[in-house]
Amino acid sequence: MKKNIVFCVDQRYVTQVLVAIKSLIANNDNMDIYIVNTDLPFEFFFKFKEELSGTNIRVIDWKISEDELKWDASFEYITKISYARLLLPDLLPDLNRVLYLDCDIIVTENIDELFTVELLDSGIGMTIDWLNYRTLVNRYNSGVMLIDCEIWRKNGYVEGLKAEVENRIETDMKADDQHVINGYFDYEDIYELPIEYNAQHGTTVLAVPQSYLDRFGEYAGGKIIHFTGPAKPWGDWGVIRGRRQWWEFNFMSIGQALQKNKEKQSKQQFLVYTRTENLRGILELSKAFPKVSFIVVAPTKASFKVIRLGAQTNIFVKELFKKEFYNYDDIKAVLMIGEYDDVKKDSQFYNKLNIPVLTYKDLAFDGVDYAYEAENVEDMVNEVQKYLN
Known part of the structure; x- marks a missing residue:
């Protein structure tokens, strides 16, 4: 699945982007x-x-005319280019879905799962704003937005947002992009994304109410870390979460970033344990995750049908496997997907090692602690996705 990601930037934020x-x-x-x-x-x-x-990654120079950006919010840290996010379905007419990101973010994990979110009829997905989540006028943060461009075009949202900007400027209301978006959309029309996709650690250094600390103060994670507010990692603040990671990416070259990705991919491994040749969904899993290694192991001699699975570029077959002596450090989970073979004791062995065991509902044994029992192959594919970072 191709991921379309958009930044709107001018020369002030070149380093950050x-x-x-x-x-x-x-x-x-x-x-x-x-x-x-x-x-x-x-x-x-x-x-x-x-x-x-x-590679299958492109960075695309998408020039627009300055005539598209006629507004000025007069904020110290918001320039005209910030308003381009309101126009994306028109500026990128061939795209159906885009993920908009502010420049003051870092991505710390794989975000494929974010692109599978069903926005339904909402047209836009955002996380709550950590400082303003209780307000009626600025509840959602505009630094990370999942946009269904087709719905926006169908409903004329771009023209509506333009009118919202004009009205706010004329009536001396706050007219920055976030207030505009929150003012234009009814809150029930915004799909609320999990906070891990917009962890706003820039605000955690401010003097905030206890209710804020109770809700967000201990949240140290974030697949997308957003340095909101005045506390930026490239500034003088020394205690902000994510600062060290930002500097690591700052000093990293593009080639080193690619190598880091390659190293992570090499550690994306699933063990497929079997005593039968009929492995339900193995080819579908191989196709769905071409950069994941599926290591098919059998404690006995393997049939030719199993051996031939090794023709797939990401399936590796090992027969006469001794499970007690294998190094499981890089194994994400064990897949017990062999049809109707007795692997109860083998599954219990992996329970003792605290390695997640996945199977299908109709193949599950009593007395085994399964991390997941899938309904079908598609369900198994979706569950495997959750183990990839």
């Missing part, structure tokens, strides 16, 4: 990263084209 892009590359692939801009020089993009040649 470079860091954000490298963090994406280090943790994800199969991406078209659009840089919506009016003034970035071609040299900014030349190195990406050179380094990313032969």
